[in-house]
Amino acid sequence: MISITEAYVDSLAINASAMKNGRDLAKKKSFPMLGKSADESLIFGECKGSGKEPYRCSVDFVKPEEPVFRCSCPSRQFPCKHILGLMYAYALGSSFVTADIPADIVGKREKAEKREEKREEKKNEPQGEVSPKKKKTNQAALLKKIAAQLEGISLLEKLIHQLTQAGLGSLDKKTLKTLEDQSKQLGNYYIPGLQIAFRGLLLEIGSANDLKDKESIYSAIVENLGTLHTLVKKSRDYLSARLDNPDSPIDIETTLEERIGHAWQLAELKEHGRVRSGAELVQLAFLSYTDHARGEFVDEGYWVDLNSGRIDITRSYRPFRAAKHMREEDSVYQVVMPQELFMYPGEINARVRYEEAALRDAVTGDYVKIRDAAHRIFPDAIKQVKNQIKNPLSEKHPALLLSYAEIRRMDNEFVIMDEQGKAIILSDVAFPDRATTPLIPLLNKEVVHHQAMLVIFGHDMETNRLRVQPISIVTSNEIIQLLY
Structure with missing residues (x-):
């Protein structure tokens, strides 16, 4: 028997708007048909839509820890408002008629079972003594990419020179707009991190120009300009060394690769041993903010690992254009026990990420450990x-x-x-x-x-x-x- 609460449905909504729309559907009784299987592992229904045919939606709890959401609507949100409305209806006590599982869902369950069986068979296959070869880097492609990055860094240096030559105090909106337009060219050189850093500096200068007391933040801008100059120099030295010796290892100890623009994949982090097990994380703080330089909303959590005492950070990005289709992160009040905790290169507070995790309630001993x-x-x-x-x-x-x-x-x-x-x-x-x-x-x-x-x-x-x-x-x- 499934247990669906309003809080559980809230946690599945990708944003506050989806949550409200789902609740409205349930409260307005937009489901002329609501059904559930005899074992209550499946709830399904039909929701009134804009067309003649209703949207058919269902939530399958055949694996309670991995519910499957299905809906015939064209929405890119996942789960969509119809699925959320269906679950809210169940949580709020609407009447669900016990009925046979629809034939199409029976078929989908059977296919899922077969896929699972194949995965298990493959997992249990005896492994040969020879381990699979590590994927070989395409050296020609790597050299071509590094050469392009170095070319982009030269362009960025020219833009920084234009900025400093004009003088921070004399930069007007027109000049800043010209530099912003020119900085878009950096997107062709595989250095998105450096491009974001430069755009952030331009935005900071622009905000200072809107203030009466410009001097109050100019010292911070000068400091950030110096940081950008250092980043450009270190990036050039690092990439030049790799161009001369393409077999040299990628930097996995500092944030330099990420600041240039490398997007770490979990498989990469695991390959380099940047993963730990047995972590028990408690969230100490959470905030969401807008990063205009990146063009993204950022959800950031501060966590303590009960076993090591480390303070780590989770950070997820939602691009402006796709934000409404992506789930917002939220505060977590339970102890999170990830199957694997992936660690990005960093210093005192490394960025971490996990895919699957178990949850438990915090107890007094946890607070003592913290x-x-x-x-x-x-x-x-x-x-x-x-x-x-x-x-x-x-x-x-x-x-x-x-x-x-x-x-x-x-x-x-x-x-x-x-x-x-x-x-x-x-x-x-x-x-x-x-x-x-x-x-x-x-x-x-x-x-x-x-x-x-x-x-x-x-x-x-x-x-x-x-x-x-x-x-x-x-x-x-x-x-x-x-x-x-």
């Missing part, structure tokens, strides 16, 4: 952060879990103190548009002392000091998310 994994001595954590951010190409806002003895107000600012009395100032340094520090006075007194806090570091250029933005607080029995 608190025990926090850094107890602030200078040690600060040293680790400084070692990362002094590299021009490193992430400038690393996240760490800090154990604090007290949250205190000092000189009109909030600080967290470690057990040795060392203080770090709390400030909205990483996400100024999502202020979390003003939430500190609203915390219960119970969490002001001896808890753990997930923070994101940032460098305050005016004071030349590191500050941290509070993201979440972990107590002995809960996670208080300040960013979600």
